[in-house]
Amino acid sequence: MLVLGIESSCDETGLALYDTDKGLLADALFSQVELHEVYGGVVPELASRDHLRRLTPLVRQVMKQAEKSLQDLDAIAYTAGPGLIGALLTGASLARALAFALEIPALGVHHMEGHLLAPLLEAQPPGFPFVALLVSGGHTQLIQVKALGDYQLLGESVDDAAGEAFDKTAKLLDLGYPGGPRLAKLAEAGRPDRFDFPRPMTNRPGLDFSFSGLKTHTLTCVRQLQSQAELSEQDRADIAWAFQDAVVDTLTIKCKRALKQTGYKRLVIAGGVSANLALRERLEKTLKGQGAEVFYPALQYCTDNGAMIALAGALRLQAGQQDSEQLPPLRPRWPLVELPPLKATTQPGENEHA
Ligand code: KG4
Ligand code: ZN
Numbered sequence: 494m495l496v497l498g499i500e501s502s503c504d505e506t507g508l509a510l511y512d513t514d515k516g517l518l519a520d521a522l523f524s525q526v527e528l529h530e531v532y533g534g535v536v537p538e539l540a541s542r543d544h545l546r547r548l549t550p551l552v553r554q555v556m557k558q559a560e561k562s563l564q565d566l567d568a569i570a571y572t573a574g575p576g577l578i579g580a581l582l583t584g585a586s587l588a589r590a591l592a593f594a595l596e597i598p599a600l601g602v603h604h605m606e607g608h609l610l611a612p613l614l615e616a617q618p619p620g621f622p623f624v625a626l627l628v629s630g631g632h633t634q635l636i637q638v639k640a641l642g643d644y645q646l647l648g649e650s651v652d653d654a655a656g657e658a659f660d661k662t663a664k665l666l667d668l669g670y671p672g673g674p675r676l677a678k679l680a681e682a683g684r685p686d687r688f689d690f691p692r693p694m695t696n697r698p699g700l701d702f703s704f705s706g707l708k709t710h711t712l713t714c715v716r717q718l719q720s721q722a723e724l725s726e727q728d729r730a731d732i733a734w735a736f737q738d739a740v741v742d743t744l745t746i747k748c749k750r751a752l753k754q755t756g757y758k759r760l761v762i763a764g765g766v767s768a769n770l771a772l773r774e775r776l777e778k779t780l781k782g783q784g785a786e787v788f789y790p791a792l793q794y795c796t797d798n799g800a801m802i803a804l805a806g807a808l809r810l811q812a813g814q815q816d817s818e819q820l821p822p823l824r825p826r827w828p829l830v831e832l833p834p835l836k837a838t839t840q841p842g843e844n845e846h847a
Contacts, residue, residue, distance in 0.1 A: 570806020
């Protein structure tokens with residue numbers, strides 16, 4: 494089955510072609526970073542307009558890359574939520590119109606399920622079941638994944654998402670947008686022994702997170718230093734290091750706890766923050782000692798992309814799911830656990846057990 498995947502939930506236009514026999518055939522991405530940079534964050538109206546500009550040329554680009562024509566498509570998967578409503582509408586409209594004209598099925602995909610399944614694009618995919626840490630700009634969640642579509646929420650952030658905390662702290666350090674990767678880069682020059690930031694909610698049981706206090710702690714630290722002198726480049730790097738270390742440590746503690754609670758030996762990390770190398774290294778090191786394995790997507794599939802939507806859609810379409818005749822509602826907010834469970838005919842890694 495050849496599936497075209499369309500991602501347009503926020504500030505990246507992502508297109509991909511996924512073949513259920515041959516894997517990923519092509520993918521293309523246009524990032525709107527330059528467009529939003531001057532505003533210090535994503536401007537929804539501009540995002541929608543730019544998706545409209547990019548979508549059709551990117552469809553042509555992936556078709557050309559894979560040497561396929563529109564008539565070769567068996568189905569179209571698109572992000573139906575969560576995300577910015579106008580941005581979602583652009584991808585959904587194109588997907589539904591194309592599917593209508595080609596008389597093939599379309600399927601609205603949950604953006605976070607896309608992230609969660611992205612590590613299945615890798616040569617050595619994780620088998621089910623596993624614990625997934627979803628860390629993006631809008632979500633920080635620990636999910637118990639028993640099978641494709643069988644998701645149970647173990648814990649989540651009660652306030653800011655991890656990516657949001659990275660972005661806000663980056664702003665505080667005048668790093669601009671997009672903050673996460675820039676803060677991570679700055680942290681490389683930071684000295685580990687200067688500041689010790691709190692690890693929120695790690696001293697009590699449970700798997701929820703809270704990052705807004707850490708953000709406030711960082712602000713207080715910045716203000717204290719600024720009351721004495723202008724922040725030096727080394728000050729900023731030291732703060733970035735301490736902030737990142739606190740986030741990484743907090744996420745690692747909770748992941749360890751989630752694996753212990755479920756008895757699972759596989760951890761999947763996905764979403765934009767899973768591109769953070771310090772987080773990957775810490776999790777690998779910590780979990781190795783416990784006989785557990787960490788899986789994550791290739792760097793380009795950690796952040797938003799069309800490949801994860803094509804894959805998630807293909808797995809659900811293969812299991813017989815598709816949009817109904819009426820246009821299904823787009824969902825700016827959409828809890829992952831509300832997705833219907835399903836059994837695909839073939840799932841990457843399905844024969845492995847915990
Ligand atoms: O998954 P994603 O591309 O979009 C959402 O679904 O939200 O995630 C974007 C988030 C942003 O908050 C960004 O700052 C963060 O992921 N991010 C990072 C890194 N790369 C992206 N955070 C920390 N370190 C990184 N290397
Ligand atoms: Zn995302």
